Amino acid sequence: MNSKRSKPMNRQQEREQKILLAATELFSEQGYHHSSTRQIAKAAGVSEGTVFNYFDSKNALLEEIVRGFYSRLTETAQDGLHEKHDGFAQFTFLAENHIRLIAADNFLLMRLLAVYFSEHFNFYLDYQNSSIFKHSKTYTRLFDRIIREGIARNELRNNIKLSAMRDLFFGSLEYGVRSLLAQLEPGEKQLSDRKLKQYAKTLCHPIWESMKVRENAEDSRELALCERLERVAERLESNLKA
Known part of the structure; x- marks a missing residue:
């Protein structure tokens, strides 16, 4: 709290x-x-x-609304992460908090982002100069910190492609929110906390495991598969920037 x-x-x-x-x-x-x-x-x-x-304008209002949402994402994540000392617990909490705030108020943030994207037609063509990129970069540094601390503890591999894993993590969460929305029961307006936490943990576990240091030769096949997933994420990232 x-x-x-x-x-x-x-x-x-x-x-x-x-x-x-x-x-x-x-x-x-x-x-x-x-x-x-x-x-x-x-x-x-x-x-x-x-x-x-x-x-100054209606667009300035929209920009401030989006900035405010990202500020809340960052602040609530920072507060919760201070209370977690285990790497996987922090990783899972970041996912839980992201899903919870994205899904709040009948997925208000997703609807407003859709408004933002429709208003800013060149968003994807000049992403790094957009205001959303600046807000997002501040927020996603929390993910980077968790991974770097895991590497420093020798819990996670030191050859992780950070940008690819970041895209995989947040991309999975964005898709996962839509999946959870489709699972709402008739008349159900909000996700239950139990369902949200269970989904976040289920989603995070294979991603975290793919980054862990492998101690046994038996894990080499799984590691190779994880590295292939990273390469796929890298290609997707390159295609978006092309």
Whole structure:
């Protein structure tokens, strides 16, 4: 549990949060292009001019919403990782936290990212210069740290292709969220904590095992398969950048 106490917001911060919440709801419910700043202002209980006092444009609002989600992903992951001392426990927690926040509020983040991608047509052509890349890089450093610490403990192989394993991990989580969404029972709006944790552990186990130092010759076949998976991930990464 996060032991940090949130500082009380002043009037300006409260007003900004109301505008962001109103924009978040409208963008997710009726789409970016069908949500006007006038509607956002009305939903937030402020004038349209006040919206522009805080945000230069509707796009600036969308950017701030996405940045806020990535900040929460990073902060909640950091808080939880401090409480875990075992490498696999940290690895699994990172997956649990990612799925939990992505799936929150009926997969609101995924819907808003879809809005972001539709608005920024050149996102994939210039990914490294996008704001999402900057937010994502800060967040994914947590994954890198877990792997590097595992290597330092001699628990994980020192020849791991970090970028490939990172893509494999987060790519699996993104697909896994969609898979979990399809498994919701009729009338079920949120994933149960038990199902979420079980799924995260099931997904993480083979990835973690593929990175571990092998002590027996019997494991060489499994290691070769894992290395092939890394090469496939590398090719996919190269194709996306081409």
